[in-house]
Amino acid sequence: MARKLGIAAMAMELMGSLLKRKPATVMYPVERLTPPERFRGRLRYDPSDCNLCGLCQRDCPGDVIKVVRERVEREDGSRELVGHVEFEMDRCIFCGQCAYSCNQDSITFTQEFELAQVERSMFSRDTSGENIEDGECDADEDVVP
Numbered sequence: 001m002a003r004k005l006g007i008a009a010m011a012m013e014l015m016g017s018l019l020k021r022k023p024a025t026v027m028y029p030v031e032r033l034t035p036p037e038r039f040r041g042r043l044r045y046d047p048s049d050c051n052l053c054g055l056c057q058r059d060c061p062g063d064v065i066k067v068v069r070e071r072v073e074r075e076d077g078s079r080e081l082v083g084h085v086e087f088e089m090d091r092c093i094f095c096g097q098c099a100y101s102c103n104q105d106s107i108t109f110t111q112e113f114e115l116a117q118v119e120r121s122m123f124s125r126d127t128s129g130e131n132i133e134d135g136e137c138d139a140d141e142d143v144v145p
Contacts, residue, residue, distance in 0.1 A: 040094045040109040045085065045125075049106035052083045056098040056107055062091045065098055089115075090123035 026033060035041065054067045069083030099107045117123060 035111050035113060039111055039113070040096050040099075042110045042112040042115060043087065043089065043092065043098075044108045044110050045087065046106045046108075047085070049104045050085065051104055052081060052085070053103065055101045055103065056085075059097045059101040061095060061097065062093045064088050064092045084126060087125045088123065089125065090120055 052067055052069045054069075057065045057067045064087060066086040066088075067083065068086060069081055071079045072082050073079050094109070096109060099105075099109055
């Protein structure tokens with residue numbers, strides 16, 4: 001009988017301490033915590049800074065990024081590099097390797113973490129890059145097909 005009372009006393013003490021503690025979670029839709037400074041949320045791509053070198057595509061472990069580029073001849077006979085970058089964000093693991101590999105800082109991550117979409121097609125994104133002169137592209141032809 002004394003043992004049962006000791007267990008009950010311990011349970012009451014535990015319940016009392018739990019009622020005094022601050023909750024471990026927040027009421028999410030109402031209360032929102034700010035993510036840490038180095039948090040990797042939504043990917044941000046700036047095509048004006050991109051030189052289509054393809055380092056982000058080469059280093060992406062999730063095969064999320066595809067750099068599409070081609071050399072086009074102008075009317076005056078000179079050649080220029082044109083292209084764009086395609087993202088399939090439903091495959092992204094948010095490792096940040098693309099942003100780390102980007103020499104131009106055209107890929108960064110935001111603090112935004114609410115990325116749910118209704119349709120899977122909303123995760124794919126095609127971007128139009130700016131025309132880039134031949135001398136500006138420092139990658140080999142073999143790096144990005």
